Amino acid sequence: MAIQSRDQAEITAVRRFAPVLAALIGLAVVAIGVMILADRNAATNLLGSIYEALGNTQGAADLERGVGDQVQAKLLLGLVALVVGVGGIWMLYIGVSAVVGLASPTWQGRILPWVFVVPAVLLLVVYLVYPTIGTIVTSFTAQTDGDPLANYKQLVTPQFIGIIGNNIIWLIVATGGSVLLGLGIAGMVDRVRREALAKTFIFLPMAISFIGASVIWRFMYEWNPPGQPQIGFVNAVWTALGFAPVRWVQEPPINTYALILIFIWLQTGFSMVVLSAAIKGVSIEVIEAARLDGASERQTFFRVIMPMIKGSIITVATTTAILVLKIFDIIYVMTGGRYGTDVVANRMFIEFYEFFNDGRAAALATVLFLAVVPIMFINVRNLRRQGIGS
Amino acid sequence: MTKRLWTTSVLAVVVAMLFVACQATNPSPSPSAPAASEAPPASEAPPASEAPGSAAPPAGEALPAVPTGYTELDTALGPDKPYNGKRVTIQTQWIEGEGANFDAAVAPLEEATGIDVVQESIASQHEVVLRTRIEGGTPPDLAMLAQPSAVIEYGDRGKTTNVATFMDPAKLNSDFAAGFGTALLTGDNGEIWGIPYKVDVKSTIWYPIKAFEAAGYAVPTTWDELKALSAKIVADGKGSPWCLGILDGAATGWIATDWLEDVMLRTAGIDKYNQWITHDLKFDSPEVRAALDVLAEEWFTDGYVNGGYQSITATDRLESWDPMFQPEPGCWMHRQATWLGPDFFPDVRAGGPGTQSQYVLGEDIGIMYFPQIDPAQGTPGLGAGDTLMVLVDNPDRPEIRAVAEYLATPYGLKAWIDIGSAQSANQTTPAEWYQSYKQQVAADIVGNSTSFGFDASDLMPPEANRAFWDGITAWIDSGGTGTDQFVQSVDAAWPQ
Numbered sequence: 001m002a003i004q005s006r007d008q009a010e011i012t013a014v015r016r017f018a019p020v021l022a023a024l025i026g027l028a029v030v031a032i033g034v035m036i037l038a039d040r041n042a043a044t045n046l047l048g049s050i051y052e053a054l055g056n057t058q059g060a061a062d063l064e065r066g067v068g069d070q071v072q073a074k075l076l077l078g079l080v081a082l083v084v085g086v087g088g089i090w091m092l093y094i095g096v097s098a099v100v101g102l103a104s105p106t107w108q109g110r111i112l113p114w115v116f117v118v119p120a121v122l123l124l125v126v127y128l129v130y131p132t133i134g135t136i137v138t139s140f141t142a143q144t145d146g147d148p149l150a151n152y153k154q155l156v157t158p159q160f161i162g163i164i165g166n167n168i169i170w171l172i173v174a175t176g177g178s179v180l181l182g183l184g185i186a187g188m189v190d191r192v193r194r195e196a197l198a199k200t201f202i203f204l205p206m207a208i209s210f211i212g213a214s215v216i217w218r219f220m221y222e223w224n225p226p227g228q229p230q231i232g233f234v235n236a237v238w239t240a241l242g243f244a245p246v247r248w249v250q251e252p253p254i255n256t257y258a259l260i261l262i263f264i265w266l267q268t269g270f271s272m273v274v275l276s277a278a279i280k281g282v283s284i285e286v287i288e289a290a291r292l293d294g295a296s297e298r299q300t301f302f303r304v305i306m307p308m309i310k311g312s313i314i315t316v317a318t319t320t321a322i323l324v325l326k327i328f329d330i331i332y333v334m335t336g337g338r339y340g341t342d343v344v345a346n347r348m349f350i351e352f353y354e355f356f357n358d359g360r361a362a363a364l365a366t367v368l369f370l371a372v373v374p375i376m377f378i379n380v381r382n383l384r385r386q387g388i389g390s
Numbered sequence: 391m392t393k394r395l396w397t398t399s400v401l402a403v404v405v406a407m408l409f410v411a412c413q414a415t416n417p418s419p420s421p422s423a424p425a426a427s428e429a430p431p432a433s434e435a436p437p438a439s440e441a442p443g444s445a446a447p448p449a450g451e452a453l454p455a456v457p458t459g460y461t462e463l464d465t466a467l468g469p470d471k472p473y474n475g476k477r478v479t480i481q482t483q484w485i486e487g488e489g490a491n492f493d494a495a496v497a498p499l500e501e502a503t504g505i506d507v508v509q510e511s512i513a514s515q516h517e518v519v520l521r522t523r524i525e526g527g528t529p530p531d532l533a534m535l536a537q538p539s540a541v542i543e544y545g546d547r548g549k550t551t552n553v554a555t556f557m558d559p560a561k562l563n564s565d566f567a568a569g570f571g572t573a574l575l576t577g578d579n580g581e582i583w584g585i586p587y588k589v590d591v592k593s594t595i596w597y598p599i600k601a602f603e604a605a606g607y608a609v610p611t612t613w614d615e616l617k618a619l620s621a622k623i624v625a626d627g628k629g630s631p632w633c634l635g636i637l638d639g640a641a642t643g644w645i646a647t648d649w650l651e652d653v654m655l656r657t658a659g660i661d662k663y664n665q666w667i668t669h670d671l672k673f674d675s676p677e678v679r680a681a682l683d684v685l686a687e688e689w690f691t692d693g694y695v696n697g698g699y700q701s702i703t704a705t706d707r708l709e710s711w712d713p714m715f716q717p718e719p720g721c722w723m724h725r726q727a728t729w730l731g732p733d734f735f736p737d738v739r740a741g742g743p744g745t746q747s748q749y750v751l752g753e754d755i756g757i758m759y760f761p762q763i764d765p766a767q768g769t770p771g772l773g774a775g776d777t778l779m780v781l782v783d784n785p786d787r788p789e790i791r792a793v794a795e796y797l798a799t800p801y802g803l804k805a806w807i808d809i810g811s812a813q814s815a816n817q818t819t820p821a822e823w824y825q826s827y828k829q830q831v832a833a834d835i836v837g838n839s840t841s842f843g844f845d846a847s848d849l850m851p852p853e854a855n856r857a858f859w860d861g862i863t864a865w866i867d868s869g870g871t872g873t874d875q876f877v878q879s880v881d882a883a884w885p886q
Binding site: 064223228332335336353356 | 477506517518521540543639640641642697698700701703704851852853856860863864867
């Protein structure tokens with residue numbers, strides 16, 4: 001009896017002690033992992049030291065000289081990152097939550113939520129809040145010559161008003177175009193026999209990155225001198241119709257719309273899929289009731305279906321609008337912001353990397369941030385109204 | 391029980407990782423001897439009496455003689471190899487062939503000193519990656535940059551080292567020619583922020599030699615002869631005089647600004663040219679307008695440019711000279727710097743790297759000097775080049791200085807020169823090193839030049855450079871009618 005109780009006590013002690021140990025081990029794994037990963041030559045050093053331990057000095061020397069099993073070294077480092085990132089953090093959470101479990105139930109309730117939330121909040125502060133504040137501060141302090149508003153004053157010159165104007169054109173045409181087209185297609189394919197096939201084709205461009213799409217469209221818009229064969233698809237069709245070839249990318253103002261077309265081509269699929277799902281969510285009884293009441297197809301769509309999917313339309317429109325405001329890739333690849341196509345995000349990049357105007361780049365980033373906030377607000381409020389995220 | 395097992399296994403993993411980590415963060419210095427085939431043996435180091443640049447160097451000589459004139463390089467080349475096993479990183483924009491050429495150029499130093507020079511080639515966005523690394527506080531030890539204005543900007547921000555603190559400024563200034571020299575990289579208080587390395591001569595026009603001979607055309611040596619040739623080509627119905635396409639993505643415009651710079655040197659002269667760089671001569675000035683008139687005549691006259699002037703800004707810069715390689719050339723002259731070469735011949739571009747071209751440089755394709763325009767301004771040359779920045783300089787790592795000093799000697803580029811494609815910025819480079827057709831043409835231009843200008847747009851503030859590129863691109867598209875708009879837009883973009 002006595003022996004048994006001593007065993008019991010031992011087990012209880014282990015049970016109480018194990019979580020603390022697990023937490024410490026988790027912490028150690030994460031710390032060591034970070035130490036390994038922080039080394040700039042981690043990949044080669046790691047495999048190199050293993051090779052050396054195994055006696056393969058030639059392999060280790062090769063690695064150090066930048067030849068040999070470089071790929072294997074990187075894969076090994078990736079494995080370490082995976083173990084540390086997933087395993088270490090996971091153990092840390094389990095351990096810490098177990099440690100909290102040692103406290104009294106009242107305190108557990110108070111502490112536990114914080115234990116789980118604090119790391120995420122900390123990461124947000126470090127990677128989001130701090131840079132945002134830093135950017136705003138920079139916009140008022142860097143290269144201002146004593147006038148805190150100097151960087152913002154430069155943004156009201158005709159050049160920058162033109163750039164901001166381009167963003168507004170993008171916001172209206174690109175957002176409107178892709179959402180309306182998506183809605184129209186979603187409404188129409190609902191009746192098509194091979195709906196899935198039609199939707200697949202329209203959704204397909206979504207799989208392409210903006211960069212990739214821009215490279216593709218550079219060929220689409222390719223211009224060759226009149227009289228020579230047109231390699232670009234658009235100009236090939238255009239000249240076949242009897243017109244002179246147009247330099248779609250270089251000729252303002254048509255070029256901005258030519259770039260917007262790329263965005264619409266990419267993004268319509270997204271609108272279509274979300275809105276198509278919303279339309280399918282409208283119960284058949286409602287639509288049949290509308291029909292029985294004598295509503296035409298058009299009336300059914302605009303008066304019955306549209307109001308019922310309003311929430312989805314707002315979600316799609318705001319999501320697209322945020323994407324449009326931040327548009328960078330297409331401009332950067334197609335024109336680099338030249339020929340009157342520049343937008344705020346591209347200009348910010350140029351001001352920082354090319355012109356070394358940190359302050360003005362920060363001011364542009366702040367303007368972009370302020371422009372996105374109201375749309376974010378609408379988006380979040382809309383989600384909340386739909387019962388998501390509240 | 392299972393829990394205990396679990397704990398034990400985790401403990402084992404941790405111990406294993408600890409072991410590995412300690413090994414990884416403290417790598418034991420390995421002797422890392424490069425393969426002997428990579429470089430000539432170090433034992434063939436020249437005797438100390440032979441100074442670099444004296445008589446014709448023996449073919450095997452790959453290293454500067456000690457004393458080299460540089461402290462750390464002398465130490466590094468010492469018999470006890472004090473920097474053996476040290477690693478020095480350098481970020482460059484050279485990939486594939488060019489990257490291998492640079493590796494070959496530093497191989498003799500690696501062989502002789504045991505320093506491991508690690509080239510980090512960034513194929514595209516080299517400047518962006520570099521800026522990110524520098525601002526992020528983890529720069530490479532050294533970096534090559536083609537824009538002197540950016541080098542000076544890094545210097546003003548305290549991000550790069552004043553090399554005059556460890557290298558004799560008098561030696562640097564005498565080693566590097568005025569046109570490419572350290573004067574371009576000097577800070578407000580006489581600091582030298584970079585060391586010129588490799589240069590390209592830009593005052594060159596490429597042409598099809600055999601087609602010229604067959605048609606009975608002579609290589610023009612004056613602008614009047616060139617104008618007569620242009621008119622004759624068109625009158626003969628043999629296509630257009632010029633192959634010209636400036637399309638180069640976000641960098642579109644630089645080929646046209648190079649043209650204008652070459653003309654400015656020839657019509658306004660080097661003094662006005664240098665005032666133009668500092669904006670003491672405005673774009674809206676008779677000198678710049680006169681130079682634009684010279685360009686307009688060659689570019690906008692009907693039939694002078696292959697595909698018409700509208701094609702200039704829409705034709706890829708690498709494809710623009712392809713019609714020159716046809717048996718009946720579609721265009722006859724292509725003004726481009728000496729970085730161009732067989733790697734860019736159309737058959738090599740189509741076949742990929744390593745393809746043997748059917749054309750021979752110097753036999754099928756020739757290079758001529760961009761002719762004189764105003765005899766009063768002599769025969770100027772235009773060039774540009776890469777600059778070495780020392781981004782990490784601390785007493786614990788003298789090997790970085792040693793590598794920088796090596797790259798400041800002609801030997802730092804020798805292997806690249808030997809394969810016939812590079813031109814050193816260092817004036818003490820022995821003329822005998824330049825053996826290829828291209829190098830000799832370039833050396834002749836440099837030798838015969840009455841003045842030498844560095845690429846003006848690369849020296850202008852970046853905003854002005856960009857406005858210059860954009861402006862001249864729009865000016866071309868306007869067919870020369872938008873001159874007022876062009877010159878005023880660049881003046882307006884100049885930072886106050």
